[in-house]
Amino acid sequence: MKNNRIILDQTQLELAIQRLCYQLIENHNDFSNSVIIGLQPRGVILAKRIHSELLKITSNSSIPLGSLDTTFFRDDFRRRDSPIIANKTQIDFIIENKKVILIDDVLYTGRTIRAGLDAMLAYGRPDLVELLVLVDRRYGRHLPIEPNYIGTTIDSISSERVEAKWLETDGVDEIILKENTK
Amino acid sequence: MEKLSTRHLLGIKELSKADIELIFSTADNFKEVINRPIKKVPSLRDITIANLFFENSTRTKLSFELAEKRLSADVINFSATASSVTKGETLIDTVNNILAMKVDMVVMRHPNPGAHAFLSKHVDATIINAGDGAHEHPTQALLDAFSMRHALGDLAGKKVVIVGDVLHSRVALSNIHCLQKLGAKVMVCGPPTLLPKYIASLGVEVSYKLDEALEWCDVAMMLRIQLERQGGDENSGVKFFPSLREYHNLYGLTMSRLNKLKKVPIILHPGPINRGVEISSEVADSKHSVILNQVENGVAVRMAVLYLLASGSN
Numbered sequence: 120m121k122n123n124r125i126i127l128d129q130t131q132l133e134l135a136i137q138r139l140c141y142q143l144i145e146n147h148n149d150f151s152n153s154v155i156i157g158l159q160p161r162g163v164i165l166a167k168r169i170h171s172e173l174l175k176i177t178s179n180s181s182i183p184l185g186s187l188d189t190t191f192f193r194d195d196f197r198r199r200d201s202p203i204i205a206n207k208t209q210i211d212f213i214i215e216n217k218k219v220i221l222i223d224d225v226l227y228t229g230r231t232i233r234a235g236l237d238a239m240l241a242y243g244r245p246d247l248v249e250l251l252v253l254v255d256r257r258y259g260r261h262l263p264i265e266p267n268y269i270g271t272t273i274d275s276i277s278s279e280r281v282e283a284k285w286l287e288t289d290g291v292d293e294i295i296l297k298e299n300t301k
Numbered sequence: 302m303e304k305l306s307t308r309h310l311l312g313i314k315e316l317s318k319a320d321i322e323l324i325f326s327t328a329d330n331f332k333e334v335i336n337r338p339i340k341k342v343p344s345l346r347d348i349t350i351a352n353l354f355f356e357n358s359t360r361t362k363l364s365f366e367l368a369e370k371r372l373s374a375d376v377i378n379f380s381a382t383a384s385s386v387t388k389g390e391t392l393i394d395t396v397n398n399i400l401a402m403k404v405d406m407v408v409m410r411h412p413n414p415g416a417h418a419f420l421s422k423h424v425d426a427t428i429i430n431a432g433d434g435a436h437e438h439p440t441q442a443l444l445d446a447f448s449m450r451h452a453l454g455d456l457a458g459k460k461v462v463i464v465g466d467v468l469h470s471r472v473a474l475s476n477i478h479c480l481q482k483l484g485a486k487v488m489v490c491g492p493p494t495l496l497p498k499y500i501a502s503l504g505v506e507v508s509y510k511l512d513e514a515l516e517w518c519d520v521a522m523m524l525r526i527q528l529e530r531q532g533g534d535e536n537s538g539v540k541f542f543p544s545l546r547e548y549h550n551l552y553g554l555t556m557s558r559l560n561k562l563k564k565v566p567i568i569l570h571p572g573p574i575n576r577g578v579e580i581s582s583e584v585a586d587s588k589h590s591v592i593l594n595q596v597e598n599g600v601a602v603r604m605a606v607l608y609l610l611a612s613g614s615n
Contacts, residue, residue, distance in 0.1 A: 191334065191342035191372075191608075201304040202612035204323075205330040213338070241339035 122298040126254065126273055126281070129292040135270040136165075139251060140172045142268050143220065150182045152246070153218040158235050159188040159206035162223035164285045165253055169222065185210035187221075189234035208238075215243030224283040224294075226252040229264035254281050254294055305609050309421045309428040312437035313478040321482060325447055327605035328598070335371060335600055345374035348611050351399050353409040354431070355381040355416075360572055360596060361431050361441070365408050368603035374611075377404070392416060396424050406611065427610050435471050435530075441571050442475035444602040446483060448595045449520050452567045457484030462514040462566075464490045465524035465552060465579050468497055468541070469531075472571045473524060477503055490514040491524075491552060494541040511552050515562055522569040523554055523580045545578050555581045565589050572596070 127135060147153040150173065157166025163186040170184045190205035221235055232250060239245070253270035259277065273296065275281065280299045286292045305320050313321075334342055350369050354362055362378075369376045379399065396407060406427040409417060414436035421428045432438040450456055461480050467473040467489050480487050481504060488506040489496055501507050508514045515521060526548065531539045542548050559565050568580070568590040576582045585592060 188330065190330070191344045196344055197347070197612055199612070202327075202609050204303055205327060207330065208333055237343070241337045241341075243338070 124296045125293055126296055127271060127294040131271075132253075132292050132294065135253065136168055136172055139253075139268050139270060140169060140176055143169070143173065143251070144177060146249070147218060147220070149177060150179045152216075153220060154183040154185065154212060154214055155220045155222060156185045156187050156210065156214075156235075156239065158221065158223040158231060159186055159190075159208070161225075161283055161285075164287055165224050165283070166222040167287075169251070183212045183217075185212065187235055187238055189231055189238050192234040192238040194230060194234065210242050213243045214239065214245045216246045217243075219245040219248045220251055221248055222251045224252065225254045225256065225281045226250070226264070226266055227256040227259045227281070229260045229262035232264050233262050253283060256281060304612070308610070309417070309430075310439050310606055310610060311417045311421060311428065311430050313439045313442050313475045313482070314437070316439075316479075316482070318482045321443065321446070321479065324443055324602065324605045324609060325450065327609060328443075328447055328601045331371075331604040331608070332598065332601040334604070335597075341371050341373060343373045344608055345369070345372040345611050348372075348405045349375040349377070349403060350406045350408060350607070351377050351379060351404045352431075353379045353381075353396070353399070353407060353411075355409070355411045356432065358410055358431070360599070361410065361438075364596070364599040365429075365431060365440075365603055368600050368607055369408075371600065372604055372607055374406075374607070377402075392420065393423050396420060396426075400424055400426050406607070429606065429610065432471055435469050435474075437475045437478075438471040438571075439475050439479075440599070440603050440606060441472050442479040443606070444595055444599040445472075445476055445522065445569055445571065446479050446485075447602050448569065448591050448598045449485075449567070450483075451594070451598070452591055453519060455484075456480065459485045459520065460488070460518045461485050461520040461522060462488040462490050462508070462518040463522045463524060464511060464514065464554070466495050466526050467491055467500065467524065468495045469527040470524050476522065477505055481505075488514055488517060492542050492548070511554075512558065512561070515554075515558065515566065518566045519564075520569065521554065521566045522571075525571065525573060526575055526578050528575070545575075549578050553577070553579055553581060554584050556583045556587070559584060559587075559589065567591055569595060 155166055155170050157163035186209050188206040188208040190203050249267040251268040252266045255266055255269045255272045256275050278299050280297045282297055283294050284291050303323050306317055307315055408429045408431050410431040411433050414434035416433050417428050417430040430439055463473050477487050490508040570592050574585055
């Protein structure tokens with residue numbers, strides 16, 4: 120545990136979310152043609168935070184928010200010992216011709232985002248897709264995927280793991296870098 | 302990480318409660334998938350599945366095939382009547398020949414109880430039982446319990462009566478195992494000739510009076526009178542009871558029977574329905590019936606079973 124390093128504490132996290140919201144507003148104006156989709160499981164919490172912050176800041180009171188599970192679209196199926204257990208997908212709107220803001224907590228290899236892009240297409244052909252991540256782990260990408268909005272960027276080695284803790288699920292808001300013990 | 306405790310689905314008897322819960326939670330996700338505008342996911346795109354039906358089937362075969370295709374698996378179909386089985390080929394030879402074409406999973410219906418257990422010991426593929434004689438029909442029991450759970454919530458302590466031709470039914474035995482593992486109380490009801498002699502040893506209650514059973518239960522599962530297995534003479538077609546009309550009068554579920562109850566149970570039927578025999582059309586099409594939900598849930602549950610078993614077959 121002594122090797123854990125806090126990347127973002129509660130205040131820094133709040134500031135990062137605020138900044139990301141204002142960056143989104145610069146590109147999406149009043150969000151009249153934009154939708155937000157959080158990737159299950161951990162991206163959904165961040166998506167909810169950003170969504171509620173945007174509702175406070177903008178005049179738009181109905182920005183569509185959905186959660187997307189990528190399990191059945193992953194490329195590592197049958198390459199693990201156990202099946203990956205799915206989470207709930209809830210998208211009550213069609214993304215045809217919409218600007219989609221895809222949200223996840225940590226971007227590393229890019230494989231989850233690749234699966235998310237595939238999974239998303241079941242709900243229509245979007246006009247544009249952007250990616251927002253809280254933590255961008257550089258130099259770890261397996262695929263040509265880059266985020267449009269970044270909370271913070273870190274350089275880490277593969278034996279390390281970034282863990283986002285949320286008040287809603289873990290009782291504390293912080294992003295930490297851990298030495299992987301496995 | 303959670304995974305099934307078994308490599309094959311031979312029967313409900315071999316599953317644990319945790320297995321059943323895992324199948325249900327996965328099926329919940331697939332139910333959402335099959336209600337999307339695009340109903341297909343790529344999970345099983347590198348898997349080939351053979352559907353071997355040595356006995357007739359409509360909905361189970363369609364349901365499995367649809368589940369496989371929704372998961373992007375490659376599917377080959379085989380029915381015994383149009384195959385070399387009629388030339389005397391043995392089961393192991395037939396299946397090994399199919400497996401030589403690089404098939405990963407086998408979904409099989411066979412008239413002989415235990416055919417799947419036998420096969421699972423002799424061939425190297427994941428075997429899923431889609432019905433073996435009067436023994437088990439595990440995916441049907443899973444989709445029945447899944448449908449009950451959607452209508453009633455947790456099944457612990459709920460009362461389910463299985464009515465009719467229990468003697469010839471593989472659905473009944475699988476359902477008894479499944480419901481008991483989930484903590485439900487089970488009763489079987491029917492004419493004594495259609496209830497197996499030692500059925501009570503499974504821990505189920507036995508009743509010969511439909512009205513009493515209906516009064517007791519939260520769920521009534523009406524079984525099909527399996528006319529093709531009754532073995533009666535040409536005139537009546539039945540030998541376990543005097544006539545279909547008498548059976549309907551004593552054990553048929555009608556609206557007038559339901560109207561007498563304080564609390565109307567939800568009605569299930571595994572299909573195909575003999576309308577006017579075990580259930581009247583009026584009841585089968587009423588709001589109490591979840592028969593069509595069963596069919597929809599069947600695809601989701603089978604997708605869950607295929608997904609969970611395929612991920613362990615690497």
